[in-house]
Amino acid sequence: MNSADNAADIPAASSGAETTDERFERGLALLRTLGGQERPAVLDSLADIAPDLGHMTVAFGYGDVMSRPGLSLRQREIATVAALAALGNAAPQLRFHIDGALNVGVSAAEVVEILIHTAVYAGFPAALNGIGAAREVFEKRPDAAATPVDSEPLPGDRYERGLAKLAEVDGHAGDQVVASMQDIAPDLARYIVEFAFGDIYSRPALDLKCREIASVAMCTALGTAAPQLRVHIHGLLNVGGSREEVIEVITQMAGYAGFPAALNGITAAREVFEERGAGQ
Amino acid sequence: MNSADNAADIPAASSGAETTDERFERGLALLRTLGGQERPAVLDSLADIAPDLGHMTVAFGYGDVMSRPGLSLRQREIATVAALAALGNAAPQLRFHIDGALNVGVSAAEVVEILIHTAVYAGFPAALNGIGAAREVFEKRPDAAATPVDSEPLPGDRYERGLAKLAEVDGHAGDQVVASMQDIAPDLARYIVEFAFGDIYSRPALDLKCREIASVAMCTALGTAAPQLRVHIHGLLNVGGSREEVIEVITQMAGYAGFPAALNGITAAREVFEERGAGQ
Amino acid sequence: MNSADNAADIPAASSGAETTDERFERGLALLRTLGGQERPAVLDSLADIAPDLGHMTVAFGYGDVMSRPGLSLRQREIATVAALAALGNAAPQLRFHIDGALNVGVSAAEVVEILIHTAVYAGFPAALNGIGAAREVFEKRPDAAATPVDSEPLPGDRYERGLAKLAEVDGHAGDQVVASMQDIAPDLARYIVEFAFGDIYSRPALDLKCREIASVAMCTALGTAAPQLRVHIHGLLNVGGSREEVIEVITQMAGYAGFPAALNGITAAREVFEERGAGQ
Numbered sequence: 141m142n143s144a145d146n147a148a149d150i151p152a153a154s155s156g157a158e159t160t161d162e163r164f165e166r167g168l169a170l171l172r173t174l175g176g177q178e179r180p181a182v183l184d185s186l187a188d189i190a191p192d193l194g195h196m197t198v199a200f201g202y203g204d205v206m207s208r209p210g211l212s213l214r215q216r217e218i219a220t221v222a223a224l225a226a227l228g229n230a231a232p233q234l235r236f237h238i239d240g241a242l243n244v245g246v247s248a249a250e251v252v253e254i255l256i257h258t259a260v261y262a263g264f265p266a267a268l269n270g271i272g273a274a275r276e277v278f279e280k281r282p283d284a285a286a287t288p289v290d291s292e293p294l295p296g297d298r299y300e301r302g303l304a305k306l307a308e309v310d311g312h313a314g315d316q317v318v319a320s321m322q323d324i325a326p327d328l329a330r331y332i333v334e335f336a337f338g339d340i341y342s343r344p345a346l347d348l349k350c351r352e353i354a355s356v357a358m359c360t361a362l363g364t365a366a367p368q369l370r371v372h373i374h375g376l377l378n379v380g381g382s383r384e385e386v387i388e389v390i391t392q393m394a395g396y397a398g399f400p401a402a403l404n405g406i407t408a409a410r411e412v413f414e415e416r417g418a419g420q
Numbered sequence: 421m422n423s424a425d426n427a428a429d430i431p432a433a434s435s436g437a438e439t440t441d442e443r444f445e446r447g448l449a450l451l452r453t454l455g456g457q458e459r460p461a462v463l464d465s466l467a468d469i470a471p472d473l474g475h476m477t478v479a480f481g482y483g484d485v486m487s488r489p490g491l492s493l494r495q496r497e498i499a500t501v502a503a504l505a506a507l508g509n510a511a512p513q514l515r516f517h518i519d520g521a522l523n524v525g526v527s528a529a530e531v532v533e534i535l536i537h538t539a540v541y542a543g544f545p546a547a548l549n550g551i552g553a554a555r556e557v558f559e560k561r562p563d564a565a566a567t568p569v570d571s572e573p574l575p576g577d578r579y580e581r582g583l584a585k586l587a588e589v590d591g592h593a594g595d596q597v598v599a600s601m602q603d604i605a606p607d608l609a610r611y612i613v614e615f616a617f618g619d620i621y622s623r624p625a626l627d628l629k630c631r632e633i634a635s636v637a638m639c640t641a642l643g644t645a646a647p648q649l650r651v652h653i654h655g656l657l658n659v660g661g662s663r664e665e666v667i668e669v670i671t672q673m674a675g676y677a678g679f680p681a682a683l684n685g686i687t688a689a690r691e692v693f694e695e696r697g698a699g700q
Numbered sequence: 701m702n703s704a705d706n707a708a709d710i711p712a713a714s715s716g717a718e719t720t721d722e723r724f725e726r727g728l729a730l731l732r733t734l735g736g737q738e739r740p741a742v743l744d745s746l747a748d749i750a751p752d753l754g755h756m757t758v759a760f761g762y763g764d765v766m767s768r769p770g771l772s773l774r775q776r777e778i779a780t781v782a783a784l785a786a787l788g789n790a791a792p793q794l795r796f797h798i799d800g801a802l803n804v805g806v807s808a809a810e811v812v813e814i815l816i817h818t819a820v821y822a823g824f825p826a827a828l829n830g831i832g833a834a835r836e837v838f839e840k841r842p843d844a845a846a847t848p849v850d851s852e853p854l855p856g857d858r859y860e861r862g863l864a865k866l867a868e869v870d871g872h873a874g875d876q877v878v879a880s881m882q883d884i885a886p887d888l889a890r891y892i893v894e895f896a897f898g899d900i901y902s903r904p905a906l907d908l909k910c911r912e913i914a915s916v917a918m919c920t921a922l923g924t925a926a927p928q929l930r931v932h933i934h935g936l937l938n939v940g941g942s943r944e945e946v947i948e949v950i951t952q953m954a955g956y957a958g959f960p961a962a963l964n965g966i967t968a969a970r971e972v973f974e975e976r977g978a979g980q
Contacts, residue, residue: 229789396823506958
C-alpha cells in the first residue's frame with residue numbers, strides 16, 4: 141500500500157545532538173527530491189530579507205520533520221496537501237506540495253482525490269480552490285496534463301454503501317455518531333453516511349489508509365475538530381495504520397499549522413490510545 | 421420577514437432513496453436560479469480534472485442541502501455569505517454567493533449589511549475584504565451599482581441603545597456576559613454593548629432574525645466560538661427563529677466549512693435545546 | 701524596552717459617554733500616524749458602497765481600541781502583525797499593518813522577526829506568506845529596503861539553549877509540557893525545545909516581552925489554541941508583562957479576529973489570573 145520509497149537517498153533524521161549543517165544538508169536533499177530542483181526556491185525567495193527563515197524551513201521543516209522515518213514521503217505529502225487545502229490560506233505552499241506529491245509517487249488522479257476528500261472536512265470551497273491550485277500545477281507538467289478523472293458510478297445504494305464503509309473505518313463509533321443525531325438532526329447524519337462515506341470514502345481512487353492519513357492531518361491542522369480528530373485517529377488505526385503513524389502525521393502538522401495544532405493533536409491521540417488500551 | 425420565495429420552481433429535497441440523477445437535476449435547477457446561468461460555471465470549471473467534484477457539488481451541495489425546506493433560499497444565502505466572509509479564505513465562492521444572494525431577493529444594501537455584521541464575529545479584516553468582494557460583484561451588475569448605503573445617525577446613546585438591543589436578542593444571558601467581565605475586562609464588555617449591539621445590531625438595514633441566522637452560520641463555520649454559538653442559537657430562537665431553522669443553518673455549514681463544523685454545531689444546538697426544555 | 705511613544709499627539713480613549721465625532725477624530729489622528737497619510741485609504745476605499753463600515757473602522761477600531769492606554773502603539777502593531785500573519789487570510793490588512801508598524805517605531809528587522817516567530821504558532825506557510833507581504837511593503841520604502849537580516853549562529857547546543865529559554869518564559873510549566881509528551885511524542889517535545897525555544901525564541905532580534913505579546917495575540921486570534929494561550933499568558937506575565945497588558949492584547953483582537961476570539965481569550969486570562977492568585 142505504501143511501498144513507494146522515494147526517500148531512498150535521504151539520510152534518516154537522527155534524534156538530536158547533530159549539527160545544524162547536517163540537518164540542513166539532509167533537508168536540502170529531501171527538498172531536491174520533492175521540488176525537483178537543485179536549489180530550492182524557498183531559499184532564494186527569502187534571501188533578501190529573511191534568509192534565516194529559509195534556513196530553518198530547510199533544516200527544521202525538511203531536515204528534522206519531513207525526513208523522519210515512520211511514514212513514506214508519499215504519505216507525508218498526502219497529509220500536507222490535505223492539510224494545506226483544508227486550511228485554505230496558503231495557496232503558494234499548496235501548489236508547491238501538489239507538485240511535490242507528484243514528484244514522490246502520488247498520481248495526479250490521487251491528488252485530485254485527496255482534494256475531493258477535503259470537501260468532507262473543510263467544505264466545498266476548500267475542495268474547489270484546491271482543484272484550482274492543482275490545475276495550475278498540472279498545466280505545467282506534461283506528465284499530469286491528461287488526467288480527467290471521471291469514475292464509473294459506484295454500485296448499489298448510497299446509504300447502504302456508506303454504512304458499510306463507515307463500519308469499516310469507524311467500527312461501532314460510526315453507528316453511535318449517526319444514532320446520536322436521530323433526535324435532532326437526522327438528515328445531517330444521513331448525509332454523513334450517504335455523502336461522506338457513500339459518495340467520497342467509497343471512491344476507489346484512494347485507499348482507506350491514505351484517506352485516514354488525510355483526515356487526521358486535516359482535523360489536526362484545522363484545530364476546530366477535536367471530536368472528529370479522535371474518531372479518525374481510531375479510523376486510521378482501524379484501517380491498518382499504526383500508533384507511530386498517527387503520531388507522525390500529527391507531529392508533521394507542527395510545520396504546517398504550528399505547534400499548538402500539533403500539541404492539541406497529541407492530546408487527542410493520547411485519549412484514543414488510552415481508550416484502546418495496550419492492544420491496537 | 422422572509423416572504424421571498426425564490427425556490428418556487430425547485431422541487432423539494434426528498435429524504436433519501438432517490439436516484440443521483442434526481443438529486444443532480446434538483447441541484448441544477450437551484451443553481452440556475454442562484455447563478456443566473458443555464459449551465460453552472462462550477463461544472464465547466466471542473467470538467468477537465470475533477471468532473472466528479474462538480475457533480476457532487478451540484479447533487480449534494482445544491483440538490484441535497486441547499487434545496488432543503490425549512491429556510492428560504494434568501495435566508496440560506498444570507499447564512500452562506502456571512503460564513504464565507506467570516507472564514508475569509510474562499511474569495512471566489514464568496515463572490516459567487518454575493519451574486520447568488522442578489523439573485524434570490526437579498527438587496528445590495530442587505531449584502532453590505534451582512535458583511536458589516538461579520539466585523540463582530542470575525543473582525544474588521546473579514547468585513548473589509550468582504551466589501552471588496554461585494555464591490556467586484558456589484559460592478560458587474562447595473563442593478564446593484566448605485567448603492568451607497570449611508571445610514572442616518574442612530575438615535576440616542578450608544579450604550580443604552582446597545583443594552584436594549586442586547587436584551588432583545590439575548591434576554592438575561594446578555595447581561596450575564598457583560599456582568600461576568602466586570603472584574604477583568606470591563607471595557608471589552610462595554611464594546612460589546614456599544615459597538616456590537618449599539619452600532620451594528622441596531623442598524624435598520626437587516627432585521628434581527630437575519631442577523632442571528634448570520635451569527636449562527638458564522639460561529640458554526642469558524643468552529644472557534646462554541647460559547648458564542650450557544651448564545652446565538654438562543655438568540656435566533658429569541659427573535660423568532662424556530663429550532664428547525666437553527667438546525668437548517670447548522671446543517672448547511674457542512675457544505676461550506678465541512679462536516680466537523682456542522683457536527684460540533686449540532687452539539688451546541690442540543691445543549692441549547694435541552695436548556696430551554698420542551699418549549700421554545 | 702517599550703520606550704517608543706508614538707501616541708504622543710493622540711488623545712487618550714475615554715471610558716464611554718463621549719460623542720461619536722470625538723471617537724472618530726481620535727481614530728483619525730491615530731490612523732494618520734499609523735498610515736502616514738492625511739486621509740486614511742480605508743475611508744476612500746469604502747466610500748462607494750459601505751461608508752458606515754469605514755466610519756466604524758476609524759471610530760471603533762482606532763478611536764476606541766487602538767487608542768487605549770496600557771500598550772504603546774508599537775506594541776499594539778507587533779500584536780496585530782503577528783495575529784494577521786497567523787490568520788493568513790487578510791493579506792491587504794497585513795501589508796497595511798506592516799507598514800504601520802514601521803511608522804510607529806518597529807524596525808524592518810523586527811517585522812521580519814515577528815513573522816519568523818509566527819512559524820511556531822501558525823506554521824511555516826504563515827511565516828513564508830508573511831515575509832512575502834513584508835517584501836511588498838519594504839520595496840516601497842527606501843528606509844526599509846536594505847535589510848537582509850542574517851544572524852550569527854547562536855552559541856551553544858540547541859537543546860540546552862532552548863531549555864534555558866523555555867524556563868525563562870514558562871517557568872516549570874514548560875518542563876511539564878515536555879515531560880507530559882515523553883510517553884507518546886518525545887520528538888515533538890524535543891522540537892519545541894530545540895526549534896521553538898532554541899532556534900526562534902533565542903534569537904536576539906526581538907525581546908521576550910515582544911515575543912510573548914505576539915504569542916498571546918496569535919493564540920487569541922487563531923482561537924484554536926486554548927491550552928497554549930494559557931501557557932503564554934503565564935509567559936507574558938513571567939517576562940515582565942502586566943495583567944493589564946495581557947487584557948489589552950486580548951481586547952485588541954476583537955477588532956482583528958472578532959469578539960468571540962477576544963471573549964474566549966478573556967476566559968483564558970481569568971483562569972490564569974486565578975491560578976496565579978493575588979500576586980503576579
